[in-house]
Amino acid sequence: MFVLAAILLAGLIILVYDHVSFIFTPVRVLLQNVVLPVILATILFYLLRPVLRLLERARIPRIWGIVILYVGGLGLITLGILLIFPFLKEQFHNLIKDFPEYFRTLMINIDRYLSTSMFAGYLSGLDFSLANLTDSYLEDLSGFFQETAGGIASGITNFISTLTGIVLSIVTVPFILFYLLKDGEKLPRFTVGLLPPRMRGDAIEIITDADRQLSAYILGQVLVSLCIGIMVSIGFLIIGMKYALVLGALAAVTSVVPYLGPVIAITPALIIALVTSPFMILKLAVVWTAVQLIESKFISPQIMGKTMHIHPITIxxxxxxxxxxxGLPGVILGIPGYALLKVVMTHLFKLFKKRYDEHEDDPDLRYSGSIQWPDETGKE
Structure with missing residues (x-):
């Protein structure tokens, strides 16, 4: 009855709030403008906090440590723009320009194979040609872009407005990051101090566990992605794959998303290898298999450890x-968000079991009691 009443009350609250949703418009606008810079600043905070702690152990004041991090970060960004970005930009531009031709060549090769295979008679009866289909698709795509050019031009104002909001959000990231690095350690203590004394112990445990999970995931995932990008770039350079650095950078970026990232990263490399030569496909398979084995058996266990116990099906x-x-933000932030939700729900269930056991007189019906499963014969 209590659970049923709680469900009905929650439904009634949702129904009422749905009819007065206009009240929350300012809150929604505030969240839309605040979420992006806060997320970016939080990610940078977890990446830079270990370095800041090392500087504090070296007896450098926190303010000066933050200044050192800012100056070092600005120097690395400038160095990357001057040395690495022009080369990556040229390779990326060439890849974008040549990729449609690679794709068209691949379709032509597949069409030639099908025309000489056991399915040739069936396909000729259907008047099916993969090469013609590809050409018509590319022409339709070009016509689509020409027809929608006017619509895109009419939406320039909205695009500029959105872009301005994103730029302003990114500009505010250094300021938010500064105060997170400066006072980030005080925020949990202040939050716990607002709670009743009876709840502070459990709140400290939840905040500490959530902080550990989030820090391990962000720092570990970035390091793993960098390692994958470096290994893929080196492997592709060794086998002579075109656009090796761009494909390595793509592998590093997409590796942030578990399981789906590697599939996205290998797709353009696989198409290039299929068009280049059959031997290149074999070399690509060797490199990719070696990278995945090294990452799964050595790098991830050492960096990520066993901090996040999430089943692959759940992921x-x-x-x-x-x-x-x-959308894309949900794919990137879904796993850490689930990890935080799991921490909160695990502790809430732990408190529920504790409360239940306190009011249960029969020891065999308590959560803390042992569970005896029957064996194959049906005996416990």
């Missing part, structure tokens, strides 16, 4: 659901 469902609800 796939989380990615599908968060991607459908929130």
């Amino acid at each position: 796939i469902f989380v990615l599908l659901t968060s991607g459908s609800l929130f």
Whole structure:
């Protein structure tokens, strides 16, 4: 009865709030403008906090440590723009320009294979040609872009407005990051101090566990992605793959998304290898298999450890659901968001079991009691 009343009350609250949703418009606008810079600043905070702690151990004041991090970060960004970005930009531009031709050549090769295979008679009866289909598709795509050019031009104002909001959000990231690095350690203590004394112990445990999970995931995932990008770039350079650095950078970026990232990263490399030569496909398979084995057996266990106990099936469902609800940001942030939710729900269930055991007189019916499963013969 209590659970039923709680469900009905929650439904009634949702119904009422749905009819007065206009009240929350300012809150929604505030969240839309605040979420992006806060997320970016939080990610940078977890990446830079270990370095800041090392500087504090070296007896450098926190303010000066933050200044050192800012100056060092600005120097690395400038160095990357001057040395690495022009080369990557040229390779990326060439890849974008040549990729349609690679794709068209691949379709032509597949069409030639099908025309000489056991399915040739069936396909000729259907008047099916993969090469013609590809050409018509590319022409339709070109016509689509020409027809929609006017619509795109009419939406320039909205695009500029959105871009301005994104730029302003990114500009505010250094300021938010500064105060997170400066006072980030004080925020949990202040939050716990607002709670009743009876709840502070459990709140400290939840905040500490959530902080550990989030820090391990962000720092570990970035390091793993960098390692994958470096290994893929080196491997592609060794086998003579075109656009090796761009493909390595793509592998590093997409590796942030578990399971789906490697599939996205290998797709352009596989198409280039298929068009280049059959031997290149074999070399690509060797490099990619070696990278995945090294990452899964050595790098991830050492960096990520066993901090996030999430089943692979759960990760796939989380990615599908968060991607459908929130798009690309949901795919990227779905796993850490699920990890935080799991921490909170685990502790809440722990408190529920503790409260239940306190009011249960029969020891065999308590959560803390042992569970005896029957064996194959049906005996316990």
